Amino acid sequence: MLKPESNAKRLLMNTTGIWSLEVNGEERPIAVPGSWNEQYQDLCYEEGPFTYRTILYIPEELSKKHVRLYFSAVNTDCEVYLNEEKVGENHIGYLPFEIDVTGKMKPGKNELKVVVKNELKVGGFPSKVPDSGTHTVGFFGSFPPANFDFFPYGGIIRPVLVEFTDHSRILDIWVDTSKSEPEKKLGRVRVKVEVSEEAMGEEMKIKLGEVEKKLKVTDRFIEEEFVLDDARFWCPEDPHLYPLRIDLERDEYTLDVGIRTISWDEKRLYLNGKPIFLKGFGKHEEFPVLGQGTFYPMMVKDFNLLKWINANSFRTSHYPYSEEWLDLADRLGILVIDEAPHVGITRYHYNPETQKIAEDNVQRMIARDKNHPSVIMWSVANEPESNHPDAESFFKALYETAKEMDRTRPVVMVSMMDAPDERTRDVALKYFDIVCVNRYYGWYIYQGRIEEGLQALEKDIEELYARHRKPIFVTEFGADAIAGIHYDPPQMFSEEYQAELVEKTIRLLLKKDYIIGTHVWAFADFKTPQNVRRPILNHKGVFTRDRQPKLVAHVLRRLWSEV
Ligand SMILES: O=C(O)[C@H]1O[C@@H](Oc2ccc([N+](=O)[O-])cc2)[C@H](O)[C@@H](O)[C@@H]1O
Numbered sequence: 001m002l003k004p005e006s007n008a009k010r011l012l013m014n015t016t017g018i019w020s021l022e023v024n025g026e027e028r029p030i031a032v033p034g035s036w037n038e039q040y041q042d043l044c045y046e047e048g049p050f051t052y053r054t055i056l057y058i059p060e061e062l063s064k065k066h067v068r069l070y071f072s073a074v075n076t077d078c079e080v081y082l083n084e085e086k087v088g089e090n091h092i093g094y095l096p097f098e099i100d101v102t103g104k105m106k107p108g109k110n111e112l113k114v115v116v117k118n119e120l121k122v123g124g125f126p127s128k129v130p131d132s133g134t135h136t137v138g139f140f141g142s143f144p145p146a147n148f149d150f151f152p153y154g155g156i157i158r159p160v161l162v163e164f165t166d167h168s169r170i171l172d173i174w175v176d177t178s179k180s181e182p183e184k185k186l187g188r189v190r191v192k193v194e195v196s197e198e199a200m201g202e203e204m205k206i207k208l209g210e211v212e213k214k215l216k217v218t219d220r221f222i223e224e225e226f227v228l229d230d231a232r233f234w235c236p237e238d239p240h241l242y243p244l245r246i247d248l249e250r251d252e253y254t255l256d257v258g259i260r261t262i263s264w265d266e267k268r269l270y271l272n273g274k275p276i277f278l279k280g281f282g283k284h285e286e287f288p289v290l291g292q293g294t295f296y297p298m299m300v301k302d303f304n305l306l307k308w309i310n311a312n313s314f315r316t317s318h319y320p321y322s323e324e325w326l327d328l329a330d331r332l333g334i335l336v337i338d339e340a341p342h343v344g345i346t347r348y349h350y351n352p353e354t355q356k357i358a359e360d361n362v363q364r365m366i367a368r369d370k371n372h373p374s375v376i377m378w379s380v381a382n383e384p385e386s387n388h389p390d391a392e393s394f395f396k397a398l399y400e401t402a403k404e405m406d407r408t409r410p411v412v413m414v415s416m417m418d419a420p421d422e423r424t425r426d427v428a429l430k431y432f433d434i435v436c437v438n439r440y441y442g443w444y445i446y447q448g449r450i451e452e453g454l455q456a457l458e459k460d461i462e463e464l465y466a467r468h469r470k471p472i473f474v475t476e477f478g479a480d481a482i483a484g485i486h487y488d489p490p491q492m493f494s495e496e497y498q499a500e501l502v503e504k505t506i507r508l509l510l511k512k513d514y515i516i517g518t519h520v521w522a523f524a525d526f527k528t529p530q531n532v533r534r535p536i537l538n539h540k541g542v543f544t545r546d547r548q549p550k551l552v553a554h555v556l557r558r559l560w561s562e563v
Pocket of ligand 1: 148150383440540
């Protein structure tokens, strides 16, 4: 599935703006994209279902085109109706889905209706804590009872687009540069294009940079290889993109291609044959008032801050982000660990039906993001209950699903398990290419005792390496700091404590030659469900929720300029 594009042969209509939301038979204005929870106080904790409506006006000539509705993301379960006819449904958030409505758009006025429910479900997506009784403590008494640590925002969170094309059209494009030889500056770009039946017999032009190939379309799938001498390899220092242009007689599509290779061995991760160390963060796509609604200034600001702080990467914890994040990452040279919307997976997910859904989610993420040079790794889940015996076959299947679609990138699962305590033994981590772990020494354990925490961390990491003999990526560590709180000697929740813990953890991990990266949790403060550990926000941000630096930001900026 290709992201809709506007060009000389394709027309794109954006429905962004004020839609109508029906709540208990009453109509209210609602912004799309956005989350309902932050636009109305009385809807803050509501799961719906709520009915969204908007009107689409279509000129007559466009109603005869191939028409596709593209929902960039709806959280979470939804049914879509066009002029009162049900045209589609979708059941996972954070991933796009398309609906072919060719022949169903009338000239003039059309009503688009979307019924959305954002229900937390035990064993479902989004995941609910199995026991959410009011007398349980800590996260298990959270409200709303999300089985994860960020606010479960609902609604049409990303743009809804209507794309008009000819019936003869380009359906998908795959780009593979993994056979390139960086030492020889030799770029090999394999391009595969899928077209509709109607394109058969047409002439196609495929142009990469200055090289153009012409051919006659005789098959739904067309494959070509471009060989470039003296290629500019895409990397954080020089994120060079070559425009790839596909032309049919009645359709066209342009995609930016970065030529680069990814590889790994027992100890290291390599970009273009050279070891790369990942410096950066886990983060969230959320903001006051907007909830999880797409918001472009925040993306530009966050990339600006990533550059300012000398980071080279981030993880799209704990769901795929808006596609524009990846377009910007390609352009600016930031590496991305792309994570499936699988957070809070428990033993209640380990059944064939849910496994099928999870496999589908992984496939949909890879289908969406496969062509981005910035995506360096696929993560199939964050912190599942992976010490449960049934986790083994579940995650093995997700690993294989990802590998079947893409053998060129490492596939990982982010584990909070496999610590020295035998009860945390991870049964699935062994299947993955790189060992990714989240560790909170000096925070949840060894509270207030940074030095002892570091010793325990070192032992833990050494044991992990001895068990797995694979590169280790510490995908989370950190401490809450409430901006403006200072304390000496450093106390938990002070800016000093966070700065010391983060700096010392990174310095310790840098000494191990099998550590391929350290990602601080988190980039910025973010809203969570209500519970005793969270004064409205998770305060582990290196930046505040409105993107101002805490003390640790200055420390990281200096540290990361040296490594
Ligand atoms: O807690 C955090 O700040 C972050 O850590 C991770 O979740 C944990 C929650 C509790 C414990 N614990 O009690 O040990 C450890 C980890 C999650 O990946 C992340 O979404 C969350 O925001």
